Amino acid sequence: MKTFEAKRTRGLAEALPRRVAGDASPCGACSIRHLSICAALAPDELSEMDAIATAVDLAPGDPLFDEAEPAEHLFNVTAGTIKVYKLLADGRRQVTGFLSAGDFLGLAHETTYAYSAEAVTPASLCRFPRRKLENLLQRYPKLESRLLGMAGHELAAAQEQMVLLGRKTAKEKIGSFLLALERQAAGRGQPAGPVSVPMSRADIGDYLGLTTETVSRTFTQLKSSGVIRLLQGGRVELLDRDALARLAEGQ
Amino acid sequence: MKTFEAKRTRGLAEALPRRVAGDASPCGACSIRHLSICAALAPDELSEMDAIATAVDLAPGDPLFDEAEPAEHLFNVTAGTIKVYKLLADGRRQVTGFLSAGDFLGLAHETTYAYSAEAVTPASLCRFPRRKLENLLQRYPKLESRLLGMAGHELAAAQEQMVLLGRKTAKEKIGSFLLALERQAAGRGQPAGPVSVPMSRADIGDYLGLTTETVSRTFTQLKSSGVIRLLQGGRVELLDRDALARLAEGQ
DNA sequence: CGGGAAGTTGAAGAGCGTCAAAAGTAGTGG
DNA sequence: CCACTACTTTTGACGCTCTTCAACTTCCCG
Numbered sequence: 197m198k199t200f201e202a203k204r205t206r207g208l209a210e211a212l213p214r215r216v217a218g219d220a221s222p223c224g225a226c227s228i229r230h231l232s233i234c235a236a237l238a239p240d241e242l243s244e245m246d247a248i249a250t251a252v253d254l255a256p257g258d259p260l261f262d263e264a265e266p267a268e269h270l271f272n273v274t275a276g277t278i279k280v281y282k283l284l285a286d287g288r289r290q291v292t293g294f295l296s297a298g299d300f301l302g303l304a305h306e307t308t309y310a311y312s313a314e315a316v317t318p319a320s321l322c323r324f325p326r327r328k329l330e331n332l333l334q335r336y337p338k339l340e341s342r343l344l345g346m347a348g349h350e351l352a353a354a355q356e357q358m359v360l361l362g363r364k365t366a367k368e369k370i371g372s373f374l375l376a377l378e379r380q381a382a383g384r385g386q387p388a389g390p391v392s393v394p395m396s397r398a399d400i401g402d403y404l405g406l407t408t409e410t411v412s413r414t415f416t417q418l419k420s421s422g423v424i425r426l427l428q429g430g431r432v433e434l435l436d437r438d439a440l441a442r443l444a445e446g447q
Numbered sequence: 448m449k450t451f452e453a454k455r456t457r458g459l460a461e462a463l464p465r466r467v468a469g470d471a472s473p474c475g476a477c478s479i480r481h482l483s484i485c486a487a488l489a490p491d492e493l494s495e496m497d498a499i500a501t502a503v504d505l506a507p508g509d510p511l512f513d514e515a516e517p518a519e520h521l522f523n524v525t526a527g528t529i530k531v532y533k534l535l536a537d538g539r540r541q542v543t544g545f546l547s548a549g550d551f552l553g554l555a556h557e558t559t560y561a562y563s564a565e566a567v568t569p570a571s572l573c574r575f576p577r578r579k580l581e582n583l584l585q586r587y588p589k590l591e592s593r594l595l596g597m598a599g600h601e602l603a604a605a606q607e608q609m610v611l612l613g614r615k616t617a618k619e620k621i622g623s624f625l626l627a628l629e630r631q632a633a634g635r636g637q638p639a640g641p642v643s644v645p646m647s648r649a650d651i652g653d654y655l656g657l658t659t660e661t662v663s664r665t666f667t668q669l670k671s672s673g674v675i676r677l678l679q680g681g682r683v684e685l686l687d688r689d690a691l692a693r694l695a696e697g698q
Numbered sequence: 699c700g701g702g703a704a705g706t707t708g709a710a711g712a713g714c715g716t717c718a719a720a721a722g723t724a725g726t727g728g
Numbered sequence: 729c730c731a732c733t734a735c736t737t738t739t740g741a742c743g744c745t746c747t748t749c750a751a752c753t754t755c756c757c758g
Contacts (some may be wrong), residue, residue, distance in 0.1 A: 250622060273718080282606060282607075282609075284610065284614060284615075284696060284697030285696045285697045285698045286698060288614045288694065289614070290609055290610040290613045290614045292606045292609050292610075294634070300745060303599050304603070305596055305599040305600050305603060306506050306600065306603075310606060311605045311606060333590075333592075334592075335584075337588035337591065337628045340588065340591055340592060340595060341584075341585075342593060343595060344591060344594060344598060345556060345596045345598065347598040347602060348554050348555065348598065348599065349555040349604055350557070351554065351558050351598060351601055351602060351605065352556060352557075352561045353604065353607070354609070355533060355543045355561065355562060355607035356533075358533075358543050358605070358608060358609065358612060359533050359541040359543075359610060360539055361534060361609055361612035361613045361656065362541045362612045362653075362655070362656030363539045363541045363656065364535075365714095366713080366714070395738075396736070396737090397737065397738090398736085402613075404613070405518055405612065405613030405614065405716075406714080406715090407715055407716080408715090408736085408737080408738095409714090409715075409716085409737090409738080409739085410714060410715075411737095412736095412739085413714095413738080413739080415737095415738095416738075416739085418737055438467070445535060445536045446535030446536045446537045446539055447536045447537060461754095492739075560725080572720095616745080616746095617745080617746070621719095647704070648704075648705060648706095649705095657746080657747090658747060658748080659704090659705080659706095660706080660707085660720085660746090660747075661745090661746060661747075662750085663704095663705060663706055664706080664707080664746095666705095667706075667707085675720095679755090694724090
C-alpha cells in the first residue's frame with residue numbers, strides 16, 4: 197500500500213497574508229467576483245466583505261490548513277488550484293477535490309477542519325474569520341442563500357465522484373476527469389484549447405482512487421488510441437471528445 | 448460487469464399521499480422534528496410547514512423519484528430507510544446514500560433530480576412543493592441556515608465516503624459501514640444493541656463499490672474471526688468494536 | 699409446502715496494485 | 729552553459745484482491 201508523507205517547504209505562518217483592504221476597493225475590483233460567494237452582494241455591500249477579508253498567497257506545495265486543526269477561517273479561492281484531501285492512519289490519501297477561482301473552502305459543521313488543503317499551483321485566496329463571516333451571513337440572508345446554492349452544487353459533484361470511485365474503470369475515470377477539467381475551465385470563461393492539468397500523477401491517482409502508475413499507463417493508452425495528445429507543461433489536448441464522453445458514461 | 452434492472456411493483460402515483468394537514472397538528476406532534484429541518488422553526492411557525500406539506504408512504508421497493516425527472520418536490524424522511532442512487536448507461540449502479548428519519552432529500556440546483564430515490568423499508572416522508580418551500584426559505588432565513596448546516600453535514604459525509612470508495616479494502620469498507628450504521632442509529636436515539644441492516648447485500652455492494660458476492664464473503668470473514676455476529680432479521684451484533692474501528696481507520 | 703428471490707460458497711480470471719528500474723524534467727551551483 | 733542531483737513520469741514483470749460465472753442453500757411469503 198502506498199503511503200503519503202507530508203513534506204512542507206513552508207508553513208501557514210509564512211503564507212504572506214496581506215490585508216485586502218489595503219488596496220483601494222479590492223472586492224469591487226475582484227475579477228472573479230461573479231464566480232464566488234460575493235456575487236450575492238450588491239456593490240455597496242461589498243465593503244462589508246472587504247472589512248473582514250485578508251488576502252493569502254501560496255506557493256505550490258504550501259499547506260493552507262490541516263485536518264483536525266481548529267477551523268478559524270473560511271476561504272475563497274481567487275486564483276490557482278488548491279487540492280483538498282483526507283488521510284487514513286497508515287498514510288493512504290484521498291483527494292476529495294481540486295478547487296479553483298470562485299470555490300469556497302472550509303464549510304465545516306464542526307469546530308475543526310474535516311480535511312487538509314494545500315496549494316497545487318501558485319494560488320491566492322481571500323481569508324475570512326469564521327465568526328465574522330457567520331455574523332455577515334446572519335445579516336445578509338442572500339449570502340447564506342448563495343452559499344446554500346454552492347453547497348448544492350458541491351453535493352451533486354460529490355455524488356458524481358462517488359459513481360466514479362465506486363463503479364468506473366481506470367480508463368473511464370481518466371476520461372471523466374479530463375472532460376470535467378475541460379468543463380470547469382469553460383465554466384470559468386477560459387478560452388477553449390488544450391486542458392491544463394497542473395496536478396501531479398500522484399495527485400490525480402489519489403483523486404481517482406488509482407495509483408500513480410495506473411494513471412500514467414492509462415494516459416499512455418488513451419494517447420496510443422488517439423483519443424488525447426499529451427503536450428508539454430501539463431497540458432492535454434482532447435482529440436476525440438465523443439470517445440471520452442462514451443467512456444465517462446460507461447458505454 | 449453487473450447490471451441493474453429496475454423492477455417496480457408500483458409507481459409514484461400510487462404512493463398514498465395524504466395531507467399532513469388532515470391531522471390535528473401534525474408537525475407539532477412530529478416525533479422526529481428535532482432531527483429535521485423543521486427544528487429551525489418556533490412552534491407557532493410550524494403551521495406554515497403544515498400548510499405546504501403532504502405525507503407520503505412507501506412500501507419497500509417503491510420509487511420516490513427518478514434521476515432526470517423534473518424536481519418538483521423536496522422531501523423530509525420521517526420513518527424508514529430510503530436509498531439514493533445513480534446509474535451508469537450500462538446499468539452499473541452507485542448508491543450514494545441511505546437516508547432515514549430527519550434526512551432531507553431533493554436539494555437540487557438544477558430543475559431535475561440528480562439521482563433516483565427508492566424505499567428500502569416501509570417508509571414515510573413529508574413532501575414539499577419546491578416553489579412553496581423556496582418561498583418559505585426566503586421568509587425564514589433560519590430555515591435556510593438550518594438547511595445549510597445539514598448540507599455541511601452531508602458534504603462531510605460525502606467526503607468520508609470518497610475515502611472509503613477510493614482507498615479502503617473490502618474488509619475496511621464493511622467495517623466502516625457497520626460502525627457508521629451504529630453511529631447513525633445512536634444519533635437518532637435508538638437503543639444500543641444489534642445494528643439493524645435493512646438493505647440487501649446488493650444495495651450494500653452498490654453503496655461500498657463492491658459486488659454482492661464480495662459483501663457476503665466479507666461478512667462471513669468478519670463472522671469467522673469473531674468480530675461480528677449475524678443475527679436473523681438482518682441484524683448484526685458488533686462483538687469487537689475496537690477491531691472494526693482499527694479496520695475503518697486503516698491500521 | 700412450494701416456488702422465487704436473496705444469500706452463500708467455490709473456482710477461475712482480470713484489472714489494478716506492488717515492486718523495481720529506466721527515462722525524462724527541473725532546479726542548483728560552479 | 730553545463731554538470732549534478734533530486735524528483736516525477738514512464739515502462740516492465742509479477743502478484744493479489746476483487747470480480748465474474750456458476751451452483752447450491754437459505755429464507756420468505758403466498
